[in-house]
Amino acid sequence: MLTGAAALADTPERVVSVSDAPQRVVSVSDAPQRVVSVNLCTDQLAMLVAAPGQLVSVTPLAANPRTSAMADAAAGLPVNHARAEEIYLLNPDLVLAGRFTDRATIDMLRRLDIRVEEFSPAYALSDVAARLTQMGAVLGQQARAAELVDGFNADLAMLAGPVGNRPQAALYYANGYTSGDASLAGQILSAAGFDNVATGMGYGAIGALPLEVLAMAAPDVVITGNPYPGASRAEAVMDHPVVHALKRGRVSGTITDRNWVCGTPFVLRAVEDLVALRHAVEAGR
Incomplete structure (x- = not known):
C-alpha cells in the first residue's frame, strides 16, 4: 500500500532533493495566477503541485483515463489544444510546455510576451523528483513540491528493496x-x-x-x-x-x-x- 505522493494520486540508487534541479524560482507572493498547460505530463505535474484555482486549462489528454493517471481531477478543468490563439485568449501569466511541444506555438507565445516554461521528459525515476521540484519553483509552490518529493522518495525506497535472484x-x-x-x-x-x-x-x-x-x-x-x-x-x-x-x-x-x-x-x-x-x-x- 503506497503512502505520501503515491497516495495522492527507478533505480533507487540516487534520491533527488529539491535543491538538485536549478531553475527560476518564484516566490509565493509573485506566483502566477493563471497557468495554462499544453502538455500531458505538465498537466499532471501542475495538478499535483498548483494551488486551488491557479491552473486554468489543461490538454484534452489530461481527462482521458487511457492516457492520464489524473483523469478524474482534470475532468472539471477547461481544455486547450495547444494553439497559440486560444491560449492567448485565456490570458495566462504562465504556460507550461514539454520540450517537444510544437515550436511554432511556443515561439508565438513568447513573441506575445507570454512566459513559457519548458519541461523535459523523464528518462529516469530520479527525474520525477526533479520535475516536481521544477514545477514547484515555477508555480511558487516550493513547499508543496518538497512534500511530494519526500513522499515519492519514501514510497520508492519502500517498494524497491533488495531482491535476491532477479527474474x-x-x-x-x-x-x-x-x-x-x-x-x-x-x-x-x-x-x-x-x-x-x-x-x-x-x-x-x-x-x-x-x-x-x-x-x-x-x-x-x-x-x-x-x-x-x-x-x-x-x-x-x-x-x-x-x-x-x-x-x-x-x-x-x-x-x-x-x-x-x-x-x-x-x-x-x-x-x-x-x-x-x-x-x-x-x-x-
Whole structure:
C-alpha cells in the first residue's frame, strides 16, 4: 500500500532533493495566477503541485483515463489544444510546455510576451523528483513540491528493496520496440526487482527488438503494451504466435500506459504492479 505522493494520486540508487534541479524560482507572493498547460505530463505535474484555482486549462489528454493517471481531477478543468490563439485568449501569466511541444506555438507565445516554461521528459525515476521540484519553483509552490518529493522518495525506497535472484523480463511494445535501463520504463522494471533482457543485449533507452532475438532470450516474463482499440498494424506483432508461446506457461504482464508515460509519482503504481508480478513469478518457480 503506497503512502505520501503515491497516495495522492527507478533505480533507487540516487534520491533527488529539491535543491538538485536549478531553475527560476518564484516566490509565493509573485506566483502566477493563471497557468495554462499544453502538455500531458505538465498537466499532471501542475495538478499535483498548483494551488486551488491557479491552473486554468489543461490538454484534452489530461481527462482521458487511457492516457492520464489524473483523469478524474482534470475532468472539471477547461481544455486547450495547444494553439497559440486560444491560449492567448485565456490570458495566462504562465504556460507550461514539454520540450517537444510544437515550436511554432511556443515561439508565438513568447513573441506575445507570454512566459513559457519548458519541461523535459523523464528518462529516469530520479527525474520525477526533479520535475516536481521544477514545477514547484515555477508555480511558487516550493513547499508543496518538497512534500511530494519526500513522499515519492519514501514510497520508492519502500517498494524497491533488495531482491535476491532477479527474474529476467522483456518489455515489448508496438512495432517490436523495447526499452533498456536508460529509460523511465526500464527503470520502473529494475526498481520492481527484474533484470531487463534488453539491457543485457546492449539497449540503452529504446530500440527495435527482433522477434527472433526475443525468442532466443526466453525471458521469465514478457511485458507487452496495452493495445488501443482498432486494428493497428504496429500492434499486430504483440499477437504473434512467438509472443503467445513465450507467454504460455509463464506469468505475463501488461503495461498500463497512464502510469508509465509521464514522470510523476504515479510511476510508483507501475512499480507496485510489477513487484506483485515478480512475486507471482517467484511463487511459480
